Amino acid sequence: MAKEEGILLSPGRKTRSSSFSLSSSLPQNHRTFFSHTHLELLHGHCHSEESISLDTLTSSLPGRKPQILEILRLIGPLNSPMLPLLLYGGPSTGKTISVLQTFRYLNRPFVYAGCRTSYCPRILFNSVLRQLLIHEKNAGKGSNGAKRCEKPSEFIDLLRISLIQVVNALRERNLKLFSEESDRGNMIYLIFDNVELLRSWDKSSTIVPLLLRLSEILKIPELGIIYISSSSPDAYYLSTGSIEPIPVYFPDYSLEDLRGIFMRNQSNPNLYFSFLSVVLKPFYRVTRRVDELSVAFHPLFEKYCDPLSDQCLVLDEAMKRRLFDNLQPHLASYLNDVFWVPSWASHQLKQEGDYRQKRLWKSIRKEASNELDFHMSMSVKYLLLSAFIAARNPATLDASLFDSSGGSNNPKRKRNLQTSLDKKDNMAEEILLKGPGSFPLERLLAIFQCITSVAELVEDDHFESDFAIENENFRLTSDVLLQLSALCNANFLCKSGSCPLEGSTRYRCTIDEEMAVKVARSINFPLSSYLYRR
Amino acid sequence: MASEKTLVLLRQRLCDPSFVYSAFKSSPNGNYSKLKFLISNTITEACNNSVLLLGPRGCGKGAAAAAGTGGLELEGGGREAGPETEGWGAFPLFAVQMSPVPVCFPFVVDLVLEDLKSELPEIISVARLNGLLHSDDNCAVKEIARQLCLENKLLFSKMASFDDNSQFMIDMLRECGLAHKMIIFVLEEFDLFTQGKQRLLYSLLDAMQTLTSHSVVIGISCRMDADQLLEKRVRSRFSHKKLLFTPLTTDDMQRLLEHLLYLPTDSSLPSDYLKEFNSNINNILTDNKFKEILDLLSAADNSISNIQRFLYQAISSMHFQTELLTMDDLKSAFSYHQRQPMLDKLQDASILELYILVCMNRLESREQDSYTFNSVMKEYKAIQDSYKTSDNYSKSVCQRAFEHLIERELISFANNRLRNLSVEYRPVRLLLSSQELYQSLKSNASCPAILQRLLNYETYR
Numbered sequence: 001m002a003k004e005e006g007i008l009l010s011p012g013r014k015t016r017s018s019s020f021s022l023s024s025s026l027p028q029n030h031r032t033f034f035s036h037t038h039l040e041l042l043h044g045h046c047h048s049e050e051s052i053s054l055d056t057l058t059s060s061l062p063g064r065k066p067q068i069l070e071i072l073r074l075i076g077p078l079n080s081p082m083l084p085l086l087l088y089g090g091p092s093t094g095k096t097i098s099v100l101q102t103f104r105y106l107n108r109p110f111v112y113a114g115c116r117t118s119y120c121p122r123i124l125f126n127s128v129l130r131q132l133l134i135h136e137k138n139a140g141k142g143s144n145g146a147k148r149c150e151k152p153s154e155f156i157d158l159l160r161i162s163l164i165q166v167v168n169a170l171r172e173r174n175l176k177l178f179s180e181e182s183d184r185g186n187m188i189y190l191i192f193d194n195v196e197l198l199r200s201w202d203k204s205s206t207i208v209p210l211l212l213r214l215s216e217i218l219k220i221p222e223l224g225i226i227y228i229s230s231s232s233p234d235a236y237y238l239s240t241g242s243i244e245p246i247p248v249y250f251p252d253y254s255l256e257d258l259r260g261i262f263m264r265n266q267s268n269p270n271l272y273f274s275f276l277s278v279v280l281k282p283f284y285r286v287t288r289r290v291d292e293l294s295v296a297f298h299p300l301f302e303k304y305c306d307p308l309s310d311q312c313l314v315l316d317e318a319m320k321r322r323l324f325d326n327l328q329p330h331l332a333s334y335l336n337d338v339f340w341v342p343s344w345a346s347h348q349l350k351q352e353g354d355y356r357q358k359r360l361w362k363s364i365r366k367e368a369s370n371e372l373d374f375h376m377s378m379s380v381k382y383l384l385l386s387a388f389i390a391a392r393n394p395a396t397l398d399a400s401l402f403d404s405s406g407g408s409n410n411p412k413r414k415r416n417l418q419t420s421l422d423k424k425d426n427m428a429e430e431i432l433l434k435g436p437g438s439f440p441l442e443r444l445l446a447i448f449q450c451i452t453s454v455a456e457l458v459e460d461d462h463f464e465s466d467f468a469i470e471n472e473n474f475r476l477t478s479d480v481l482l483q484l485s486a487l488c489n490a491n492f493l494c495k496s497g498s499c500p501l502e503g504s505t506r507y508r509c510t511i512d513e514e515m516a517v518k519v520a521r522s523i524n525f526p527l528s529s530y531l532y533r534r
Numbered sequence: 535m536a537s538e539k540t541l542v543l544l545r546q547r548l549c550d551p552s553f554v555y556s557a558f559k560s561s562p563n564g565n566y567s568k569l570k571f572l573i574s575n576t577i578t579e580a581c582n583n584s585v586l587l588l589g590p591r592g593c594g595k596g597a598a599a600a601a602g603t604g605g606l607e608l609e610g611g612g613r614e615a616g617p618e619t620e621g622w623g624a625f626p627l628f629a630v631q632m633s634p635v636p637v638c639f640p641f642v643v644d645l646v647l648e649d650l651k652s653e654l655p656e657i658i659s660v661a662r663l664n665g666l667l668h669s670d671d672n673c674a675v676k677e678i679a680r681q682l683c684l685e686n687k688l689l690f691s692k693m694a695s696f697d698d699n700s701q702f703m704i705d706m707l708r709e710c711g712l713a714h715k716m717i718i719f720v721l722e723e724f725d726l727f728t729q730g731k732q733r734l735l736y737s738l739l740d741a742m743q744t745l746t747s748h749s750v751v752i753g754i755s756c757r758m759d760a761d762q763l764l765e766k767r768v769r770s771r772f773s774h775k776k777l778l779f780t781p782l783t784t785d786d787m788q789r790l791l792e793h794l795l796y797l798p799t800d801s802s803l804p805s806d807y808l809k810e811f812n813s814n815i816n817n818i819l820t821d822n823k824f825k826e827i828l829d830l831l832s833a834a835d836n837s838i839s840n841i842q843r844f845l846y847q848a849i850s851s852m853h854f855q856t857e858l859l860t861m862d863d864l865k866s867a868f869s870y871h872q873r874q875p876m877l878d879k880l881q882d883a884s885i886l887e888l889y890i891l892v893c894m895n896r897l898e899s900r901e902q903d904s905y906t907f908n909s910v911m912k913e914y915k916a917i918q919d920s921y922k923t924s925d926n927y928s929k930s931v932c933q934r935a936f937e938h939l940i941e942r943e944l945i946s947f948a949n950n951r952l953r954n955l956s957v958e959y960r961p962v963r964l965l966l967s968s969q970e971l972y973q974s975l976k977s978n979a980s981c982p983a984i985l986q987r988l989l990n991y992e993t994y995r
Contacts, residue, residue, distance in 0.1 A: 069854070072853065072854075073850045073851060073853045073854065074846075074847070074850050076541070076542075076545055076850060076853060077538055077541060077542060077853065079542065080541065080542040080545045080546065081545055081546055081549035081550070082545070082549065083548070083549055083842075083843060083846050088875075090879070090882055090941070090942055091941060151667075151673065152666065152667050153667040153668055153673050153677060156667055206666060206669075209666055210666050210667070213666065217664060217666070217667070219551075221546070221549060221550060230941070231943050232875030232876070232878070232879065232943070233875060234875055234876075235943065244843070246843055246846065246847060247870075247873065247875075249873060249875075249878055251878065251881070251882055252882040284884065285884060285885040285886060285925060286884055286885075286886045286927065286931060286935065287884055287886075287934070287935065287938070288882065288884050289938070292934075335927065335931070336927055336928040336930075336931055436959070508955070510956055512956075512958075
């Protein structure tokens with residue numbers, strides 16, 4: 001089942017691919033696309049792939065018919081030049097797949113370069129040139145290997161040369177194959193995907209105008225250029241003006257489109273239809289993205305089907321009612337973790353056995369699960385907690401919190417605390433804005449020592465005291481620094497510039513309260529008594 | 535069949551800038567004639583010259599140069615300077631001229647150069663540079679050397695250094711001057727060449743001060759202040775001739791449309807179809823509704839490229855149905871043109887995302903100068919507490935919706951510092967006005983009434 005496959009990929013990939021497998025029956029997630037095109041390119045275009053008809057094209061992409069027709073219209077008939085196009089629309093609206101399937105229908109040669117996978121100008125340039133070279137070979141002309149280029153000027157030169165060669169080769173082949181019907185025209189199309197990412201590249205001030213004016217610079221009428229972007233055309237306006245490509249807008253899917261998409265490839269359409277009529281509307285208020293919805297619906301549908309003994313059963317009204325009543329109480333809680341992404345570990349467990357899987361799902365679903373998803377050693381947990389405490393508490397209150405003799409007994413200190421509580425509204429606002437503070441290493445280590453010594457006192461009930469001391473000594477050696485850097489690498493802590501006055505590195509704690517509470521609970525640490533409450 | 539041929543023909547016309555801009559070739563006051571006169575004059579007088587073509591993008595600057603080099607014999611003024619006359623001896627063109635004239639822009643260069651080249655193939659060699667590609671001096675000199683080698687059938691060495699190349703360039707200028715040949719340098723995106731030390735501009739313009747060299751430097755830029763960007767030593771060597779390209783007048787527009795849309799009577803198409811098509815175009819061009827559309831279109835942007843794009847969209851709708859171009863095609867093309875991306879994006883936002891936008895708008899109207907996701911969340915919770923709507927979601931869900939808004943570029947982080955801080959704590963701001971938000975909430979059928987009230991209450995109290 002395609003959906004299963006999707007979920008087994010890593011989380012980042014998964015959303016993408018599962019949406020793709022839903023929105024089309026074709027194996028078209030990004031990765032498979034790449035190997036797919038490469039294969040196609042390598043095996044030559046003439047006998048690589050049967051083209052699809054217009055009907056299959058529009059029916060395989062529900063809700064995208066007007067857009068596809070518009071693209072077809074703007075690309076135009078065989079051998080007609082075109083102005084550059086810009087397809088834009090939010091993420092997960094089927095831009096890339098629509099274009100690629102359209103070209104499959106048209107069966108014309110194209111070059112696809114995604115700015116996400118080709119993440120810098122050099123790689124982008126070389127990927128375009130390499131693909132052009134393959135086209136040239138396909139069209140029946142051998143050529144000496146791909147030339148590498150670094151600079152934009154070299155790229156434009158090489159691009160112009162190879163484009164002209166490809167176009168000539170295509171033209172020659174068309175002459176040869178004149179009688180046969182596989183006329184693919186002598187136009188070549190360049191498709192640039194994820195163009196919005198260009199803006200964050202190093203030399204974005206030159207590379208964006210360069211790519212957007214490519215057709216103007218090259219002046220080759222046989223070249224069609226299509227840009228795909230998730231940000232609207234106004235994101236590319238430049239101070240010196242720009243020739244805008246012709247925009248084609250991909251709106252987000254409407255309720256009906258989504259229903260069409262989710263109804264594809266269902267083994268029991270009736271059952272799924274009644275399921276969708278229950279869940280689609282409330283979820284639609286939260287998000288319209290197919291990838292996220294498909295992740296959310298998968299477990300929910302399992303739940304929906306739970307009372308059914310036989311999934312092929314024909315549903316009557318009473319049954320629908322029962323199923324709805326069964327699902328209703330869960331709906332609200334599911335809505336609140338629409339975006340919950342199961343971790344990798346839970347997938348592995350899932351494969352191990354159905355029984356365990358169900359228990360795991362249940363345990364994760366419980367509002368606050370006590371389990372951490374990963375293993376951490378005891379001292380690292382303490383270190384993490386002390387970092388959390390250091391970030392949340394104002395440094396001035398450290399003494400009152402940790403100094404068992406001084407702070408709390410000192411009336412003056414107490415008054416200070418009182419006055420600072422008076423300002424708590426201001427403080428709270430400020431902390432809301434600024435987020436957790438940064439702290440120097442010394443403060444972190446001091447708090448660490450304080451809370452571990454308290455912990456030792458607790459542990460003394462169970463262990464010999466000298467053992468505990470040994471233990472403590474062990475903790476406070478260079479190991480702590482090593483663990484600190486491990487935490488930094490794992491992105492639980494981060495270094496945040498050095499303080500201009502003290503000159504030492506300051507750290508910042510990136511974990512949120514929920515996580516900190518989990519960690520504290522796993523080692524029975526009374527975290528709340530150490531946090532300054534506003 | 536005939537309609538498909540027509541479609542291809544019209545598309546070819548629209549996608550070929552030199553065809554589009556050739557509509558203005560014949561006008562005597564056009565920049566085309568002026569540039570051509572300038573170059574041919576320089577050729578006859580055997581001097582050096584330099585000129586800047588300035589104007590907004592999409593006005594046809596580049597097309598002029600190509601034609602100027604090709605069409606000398608078409609013009610009365612260019613005639614005596616033509617190659618067939620004995621104008622040979624004197625071809626240096628380095629003029630610095632400052633005369634604002636209405637003409638059309640970079641494609642003019644292409645037209646002028648093409649014209650001149652067809653007339654004087656032996657005399658002119660052209661080196662074209664683009665500021666986007668060759669703004670680096672080293673790279674630019676290398677490119678000049680490469681193009682000159684190519685034109686004069688010399689061997690180009692990739693390994694040559696900057697000094698070698700610039701020496702070669704100066705030698706070439708002298709040799710060409712002695713052989714009564716002229717080199718035309720076309721510098722597109724001229725303003726980008728002025729970044730850095732301007733070594734290229736200086737060495738080009740300095741070489742033109744000698745008597746032996748014959749060359750023209752044509753700079754093309756969209757910045758009106760391009761000559762002010764020059765260093766003093768460069769500016770003093772520049773001729774200060776400027777050709778200004780102004781947007782189209784109504785007459786020009788009419789001429790352009792006729793030029794683009796009427797089918798040629800001598801084509802291979804069936805004659806009755808041809809007649810039908812042309813009379814249909816005639817009907818459209820005289821239609822008042824079409825004139826209204828055209829007025830609205832040119833009110834926003836009356837560059838040639840805008841008209842070109844508009845016609846392209848209209849013509850492409852002939853692809854599926856019609857034999858002829860209809861008024862509806864033009865209207866729908868116009869509606870595509872009038873799209874407002876921001877409102878489209880707002881229409882796409884889900885209800886929860888709209889809630890967050892409204893919260894942010896309330897914060898902004900309270901003149902809170904800086905706020906983060908947490909403060910937005912506080913506002914959201916306050917609203918949910920007081921109105922008890924059904925759209926009360928947990929923080930993590932709201933945060934994802936918030937991230938969607940960032941992806942959609944409806945909101946953005948206020949600064950790029952604090953990059954390592956998590957999303958909740960980074961200050962954000964709205965990228966849209968409350969007017970836009972109000973408008974889209976009103977037109978959104980599925981939007982809950984409470985949201986509109988919340989927005990109105992804050993904004994229009």
